[in-house]
Amino acid sequence: MANRTKVEGVELGRTYSVCPVCLERLEARKIAYGESICLEKECSEHGPFKTLIWDGPPAYADWARECAPARPDACASPVDRGCPFDCGLCADHLQKSCCTLIEVTQRCDLGCPFCFASAGEDPKDDPSLGTVRGWLQTLLDSGGPYNLPISGGEPTVRDDLCSIISMAGEMGFVFTQLNTNGLRIAREDGYAKKLRQAGLDCVYLQFDAVRDEPYEVLRGRPLWREKQEAVLRCAEAGLGVVLVPTVVPGVNDGEVGGLLRYAFDHLPAVRGVHFQPVSYFGRYPGMPDAPRHMTLPALLRAIESQTDGELRAEHFHPSGAQNAYCGFNASFLLLESGEIRPMGAGGGCDCSAEAARKVRGYVARRWSPPKAVADCQCACGGVDTGALDAFLRRVQTHSLAVSCMMFQDAWNLETDRLRQCRLHVVAPDGRLVPFCAYNLTATNGRTLYRPQEGRGDD
Structure with missing residues (x-):
C-alpha cells in the first residue's frame, strides 16, 4: 500500500x-x-x-500588482468596528469611486434561482423620482459624475425608467448603463428605441449561455430565444450590448467559448462579454457547506481551451485601478479575414484618481455603441489615409472587450481587496457601499447593508 x-x-x-x-x-x-x-x-x-x-x-x-491609495475626498462613516462594518465610505477605504450603481426597484419579472438582490421577495414600493434624484445629487456631491449602472431588481418593470435615464443625463452623468434580463426589451416593440432616445448608452444584459438548458437551472425557465431577440432589438436601436454570464461550475462553465463566438458573430451591436463567476449572495439554490467557486485562473483556462487558443490566457491582464485579484480584461479585434487579434498589452496597476477617470472613459468607450470615424483633421499633407481610415473604422466596429469581475462572498471575502473596491452601490440612505459588502449574505440570508424586505421611500 x-x-x-x-x-x-x-x-x-x-x-x-x-x-x-x-x-x-x-x-x-x-x-x-x-x-x-x-x-x-x-x-x-x-x-x-x-x-x-x-x-x-x-x-x-x-x-499581483501594487495599487497605491487614492482615497475618497469625503467620508460619510466613522471607523468603529473595522472593515466590512463601517461602510459609507469610511476613512479606511483606499479608493475613490469609479462606477456607482443605483437600484431603482426590488421588483422583478423573472425570479431567478440565482439572484444577488433576492429580487421579487416581498418588494416594497419603488423609490420615487425625487428619491432617485437625491441619490444622483449625492453622487455628484461626492466627486461624480461616475459611470452609472441602473439596476434592481429588474429596472424595466418601472414604466418611468426613461425618465430616470433622461434625468441622469440632464444632471451631467455621461455614461448610463442598464442592468437587465432583457425580457421587456425582447417582447415590447420600440422599447429599446425609447431607452436610446432617453439617453441610455449600454445594455448590460444577463446572458448565461447559447442554449436553453443552463437558463432553466440559473433562471428557472428557457430563455435562449428571448435573449437573442433582446440583442437584435438593441442592435436596431443603436444601443451597445455587453453580455454578462454568471458562470457556475457544473452548470454553464462549458458555455464560455460559445458565448465568445456569439459575441464575435454579433459585432458591432455586442460590445463586450463581462464574465461574473458565481458568488453566493442573496438567493441561490441549496446551502452547500463549501460552495464551489470558479477561480480566475480556471476561467482563463476555460477561455483558452474553449476558443481553441484564439484567445489565450496570456492575452489578459489585471483590470486597472483596482485590486489585481478582482478581475481581468483584454480587447480583441476581429479582422475581415476572420482572424482574431489581441489589442494592446497588459500594463501595471495604476490606482490613482487619474487612473479611475481613465477607467471610466475606457468602459464608456468600449461598451457604448460605436461612433463613426471622424474626418482626418491632421496635417497629413494630403497623404492617402484610406487604409488607415479603414483600419480605424474596423477597430470602432469590430473590437470586443472581454473582462471578468471576481466578486467576493462570505466564504472568500478578503478585506484587503474590499478596501480597494471602486464599484459602489448607493444605499437607501445615500451612503456609498462597496458592491461586495452591500451584497454580503450569511447562510441564513442575513445581510449587512442590503434591505431585507425590499426598498421604499422613507
Whole structure:
C-alpha cells in the first residue's frame, strides 16, 4: 500500500474575512498548497472554513500588482468596528469611486434561482423620482459624475425608467448603463428605441449561455430565444450590448467559448462579454457547506481551451485601478479575414484618481455603441489615409472587450481587496457601499447593508 504524504501548506499572508454563518469578523490566512491557494479561517462558534481562491497557472504572485491609495475626498462613516462594518465610505477605504450603481426597484419579472438582490421577495414600493434624484445629487456631491449602472431588481418593470435615464443625463452623468434580463426589451416593440432616445448608452444584459438548458437551472425557465431577440432589438436601436454570464461550475462553465463566438458573430451591436463567476449572495439554490467557486485562473483556462487558443490566457491582464485579484480584461479585434487579434498589452496597476477617470472613459468607450470615424483633421499633407481610415473604422466596429469581475462572498471575502473596491452601490440612505459588502449574505440570508424586505421611500 502506497504511503500518502500530507501536503503541508505555506502561509502567504493574512487578512480579515467574515464567518459565513454569523458574519463576525475573523482573521484569515492565505495558504498555498502548490499552485492552489486557499483562504482559511475559523469562527469560535461555527468552526473552520477553507475556500479555494486561486489555482494557477498563472502563479498567484505573478498576478499581483501594487495599487497605491487614492482615497475618497469625503467620508460619510466613522471607523468603529473595522472593515466590512463601517461602510459609507469610511476613512479606511483606499479608493475613490469609479462606477456607482443605483437600484431603482426590488421588483422583478423573472425570479431567478440565482439572484444577488433576492429580487421579487416581498418588494416594497419603488423609490420615487425625487428619491432617485437625491441619490444622483449625492453622487455628484461626492466627486461624480461616475459611470452609472441602473439596476434592481429588474429596472424595466418601472414604466418611468426613461425618465430616470433622461434625468441622469440632464444632471451631467455621461455614461448610463442598464442592468437587465432583457425580457421587456425582447417582447415590447420600440422599447429599446425609447431607452436610446432617453439617453441610455449600454445594455448590460444577463446572458448565461447559447442554449436553453443552463437558463432553466440559473433562471428557472428557457430563455435562449428571448435573449437573442433582446440583442437584435438593441442592435436596431443603436444601443451597445455587453453580455454578462454568471458562470457556475457544473452548470454553464462549458458555455464560455460559445458565448465568445456569439459575441464575435454579433459585432458591432455586442460590445463586450463581462464574465461574473458565481458568488453566493442573496438567493441561490441549496446551502452547500463549501460552495464551489470558479477561480480566475480556471476561467482563463476555460477561455483558452474553449476558443481553441484564439484567445489565450496570456492575452489578459489585471483590470486597472483596482485590486489585481478582482478581475481581468483584454480587447480583441476581429479582422475581415476572420482572424482574431489581441489589442494592446497588459500594463501595471495604476490606482490613482487619474487612473479611475481613465477607467471610466475606457468602459464608456468600449461598451457604448460605436461612433463613426471622424474626418482626418491632421496635417497629413494630403497623404492617402484610406487604409488607415479603414483600419480605424474596423477597430470602432469590430473590437470586443472581454473582462471578468471576481466578486467576493462570505466564504472568500478578503478585506484587503474590499478596501480597494471602486464599484459602489448607493444605499437607501445615500451612503456609498462597496458592491461586495452591500451584497454580503450569511447562510441564513442575513445581510449587512442590503434591505431585507425590499426598498421604499422613507
